Amino acid sequence: MSLEHVLNARSVAVVGASKVPTKRGYQTIRTLLDEGYEGAIYPVNPKESRIMGLACHTAVSKIPGDVDVALIATPARTVPAILEDCGKKGVKGAVILATGFGETGATGKALENRVLEAAGSNHIRLIGPNTSGMMNLKDNLNLVGLKDSPRGDIALLTQSGNMALTLITEAKLKSRKGFTYYVGVGNEADIRFHEYLEFFRNDPDTRAILMYVEGMRDGRKFLQTAYKTTEKKPVVLLKSGRSSTGKRSAGSHTGALAGMSRVAKGAFERAGIIVIENSDELFPAAESLSSLPPIRNNRIAILADGGGHATIAADTLTDLGVQIPELEKKTQDKLRAILPGGAAVRNPIDVAGGTDDNPAIFADCARIILNDPNVGGLLIVGLFGGYGIRFAASLAMMEEDAAHQMGKMVRRYKKAIVVHSLYNSEKPHSLDLLRYYDIPVFGSLDVACKSIGVLAQYGRYLKGYHAKTNFVFNWGAKAKPDGRKIIDTVYRQGRTALLEPEAKRLLGLHGAAVTRDVLAGTAQEAADAAAVMGGKVALKIASPDILHKSDAKGVLLNLSGKEKVKKAFREIIKNARTFKADARIEGVLVCPMVQTGVEVIIGTKIDDQFGPVIMYGLGGVMVEILKDVSFRVLPITRLTARMMIEDTKSHPILDGVRGDTPHDKKALINLLLTCSEIIEAYPQIEEMDLNPVIVHHEGLSVVDARILLKPSGDAEKGGPAA
Incomplete structure (x- = not known):
């Protein structure tokens, strides 16, 4: 079923409605009323007749009108019965706030399964459980109870209510940007991350998607959906936590080395997702990507009013994989014509005091720089916005004029401008004007560099989009009949580990260059095989119960001569028995020593x-x-x-x-x-x-x-x- 009726609900039942201001059943109704939600609101509480002027109902099934979504603000144990009642009414979706489900252990998981069974049998889609709620800010559908959340063009998906509060507060205090939707994904028991991603991909009002993720139920499906989404809209993601993936398979090198952070980061980036590792860069990255065009040539110019900031910015951007190109000669000549003789004009550009009495020269420099075909975007660093504060109040109007000009340049040249200002916290009007034109402004130089850096990263991805994988397998299509026989034999013998000869035979069927080995059951067979191979050989224990041969002293190298091979055979068998007395030993593998490399x-x-x-x-x-x-x-x-x-x-x-x-x-x-x-x-x-x-x-x-x-x-x- 589409998420349309859930995220764009036209009617809401609040189960657990309350008159107590600290309760979610009160806060949600209060916010829906105060923010002008135009859909129907149905409080549900059998102990009350009216709440905030609205008629109260004893159960969802007793509501006279249609109900799209139910907010369930009652204890976990009550949820299955409430969902059964919602099913009688034809409710399309439910938002389950309660904790005490799969995140708490076996008992909670059993309860979560009962919830899923009740929802599935009644065709109800679930947000949560263990969620902070959901907001559709376009329609004032606020099922979180958080007041005055800023509206904008970023969709927000998180598994942490506190992270959501942090990001929403940051948007409100430091930006002109806001959100189309917020969803607290919670346990992801029913609706999965990839389903939300698909919904936001098709939402015409959402320009970027911002995510905080702790874990995913269906990561591959998410990657497949992200691959389709990032071609159209940027996705910014902060991943926390590590999985226990490696622990399950500690018997192999790969299992021991595969940490969630390494696998996830590479997978997300390959799907075009912008992965953020520092939480203070998360919203700024989304703000920049939702506001500005991507930088497709990976080349950025730096315009500064001080050498220190320019050097730091150049170093930081270089570390981010961004190129700092030298400007064309005619561009440098035009800059020299309006800047003092000591100005650096190659890139980074240092105005060398040329803006002290007229900060509007920033706009003149920006226009010249953005006209250079080598430049895909511009980072301005230093004092801009503070000249009227630092030097003379009369300069503030010049800064405001420059802000207007630069805002129009982004639209004209379709090239990004990001600004770092030492005076960001002073909130001068010139910086507000830049934000009016969707030019992000940051007080942190590192954050400003990261924010323009992600525009270059996204541009690089889009440039090579069609060369990327879509993460879809065509299972079994290239299997070899003999390969299937090998695997069938292993299963038939009650094993799950291929012997090394079987593994190499399977690899060889697909063209891999494997060594020509012989499995010997006796010392004499090993010596005979070595003689046929000629040259030096290696002997290795062949046992499905000994995965790491070196740990069992089951490998001997550079052997030659029949007697030495026989002795080595017996030694390897003895070592294997010492290492694991009950190990199944199929024999010893005789392998030719290969050339070095x-x-x-x-x-x-x-x-x-x-x-x-x-x-x-x-x-x-x-x-x-x-x-x-x-x-x-x-x-x-x-x-x-x-x-x-x-x-x-x-x-x-x-x-x-x-x-x-x-x-x-x-x-x-x-x-x-x-x-x-x-x-x-x-x-x-x-x-x-x-x-x-x-x-x-x-x-x-x-x-x-x-x-x-x-x-x-x-x-x-x-x-x-x-």
């Missing part, structure tokens, strides 16, 4: 919120110590594979150091794409670790491979999280 790791796992993800990084036994890895949500493209490699600190090693020949990054990219293909082909796979992969000057070798399957009951298409 750079050791890397590639791994995949199922993230609780986003489904299959892939990891790349520096490999070998040091991977969990150095943790030089990058993550992406699957599937990936060739460009994404290359960026995964470049995101690691160690990636220059592949280019060759101290005159060494470069290693084969193309082969590595192809292997990453092969791993993506395998996960899409076989939804039964829970985790995959290739560690190490040796990248040579030409080609590569998958030396060790581990594949874990989902329990057979969870092996349906895509698995529970995908």
Whole structure:
């Protein structure tokens, strides 16, 4: 069912209506009346006849008119029965304020399930439970009770009432911007984040979406929806908390390394979402993105009235990945013509006192700079807005005139202007005028830099939008018949871990360069296999119960000669028995030693919120110590594979150091794409670790491979999280 009847409700029942001013059942009705909500308001309380002049009803089902949404402000235990009663009336949605549901443990989860059952059987969509409420500020539909919330063009989604209050207060005190909607998502028991996102994407009055997220029930669906949304509207998000994803699969390197913050940040950014890490930058970023055009060439000019601020801004923007281009010669010449001889005009531009007696020159400089084709946006830093305070009151009118001019420039040139002012807290009229023209003004230089930086980040994303993935899998389409047979055999034998020969055979079916290994059941078989291979070999324990072979001293390298191989075989078997007496031992794997190269790791796992993800990084036994890895949500493209490699600190090693020949990054990219293909082909796979992969000057070798399957009951298409 559409959220239209819930978020744009034309009639509201307040269950738990009250005459006590501290109760939500009072505050909501009072706010609806005071703010001029034009829909029908129905207080529900069997103990009262009238509340604030409105007739009170004993139950929702007794209300004479239609009811779109019910605000339920009663204890958690009462909610299932109330929803059953709402169902008799045909209520479309309910906002459940109470706590005491899934967030409190098993008992609360059972109650939440009863709530969902009652809502589902009666076709009622739920906001919450454990929510602060919902506001449609366009229609004065305020089910939060927070008065005088600023109206504007930003939709707000949070899982924290306090964060919502912080953002709404910040908008009211520091900005001319406001909100179209606010939704406290709460436990996300029914309506999910992606459904709200889709609604706001299609809302003509919403220009940007601002989110505070602690956790998601369906992260992959959210990414798929975000991918479609960010093409049309910017989405700004602050993610807090970490998941327990890695704990479930501590038996693999990938599971141990996959923290929620790393996976989520990369996934969100790949969907075009602007991820904010500092809470004081959250609203300013949304304000800028909802007010100004994106900067599509990633080039920003800095106009300052002091060298210190200009240098700090240049450093900060560079750290944010923004280019500070040198201005064209004719642009520099025009600036020199109106500024003192000591002015710096290359970029950053320092007026060197040229505005002290006439701050309107800021507007003249801005016009010249924005005409430069190298410039996509302009950051003004320093004293603007304070000349009338700092020097002479007569200068205030010049600043106001400059503000008018700069406001018109944004519309004329379709280029962003963001202003940092030391006098922002003084609230001079010139800065209010800038905000009137939707030019954001900030007292913090760091926040100002971040705010124009996100315009460049969003512009970079839009420029390459069609090269991005839509996060959709075509499950099983590229599976090989022999690959299916391998997985079926593992399940039939009651296992969920492929033996290394099975894992390598599966990889080889999809074109991966795996080593040609032989599984030996006796010391003699191992010696014979080594002799056929020629050269030096490695021996590795083959056991579904020993995932980390090195921990069990189950790997011996650089062996040659039959007697040494036999001795090594017996030693490995003994070590395995010592490590785990009841381990199932299939034999010892005899592997040819491969040529030297750079050791890397590639791994995949199922993230609780986003489904299959892939990891790349520096490999070998040091991977969990150095943790030089990058993550992406699957599937990936060739460009994404290359960026995964470049995101690691160690990636220059592949280019060759101290005159060494470069290693084969193309082969590595192809292997990453092969791993993506395998996960899409076989939804039964829970985790995959290739560690190490040796990248040579030409080609590569998958030396060790581990594949874990989902329990057979969870092996349906895509698995529970995908």
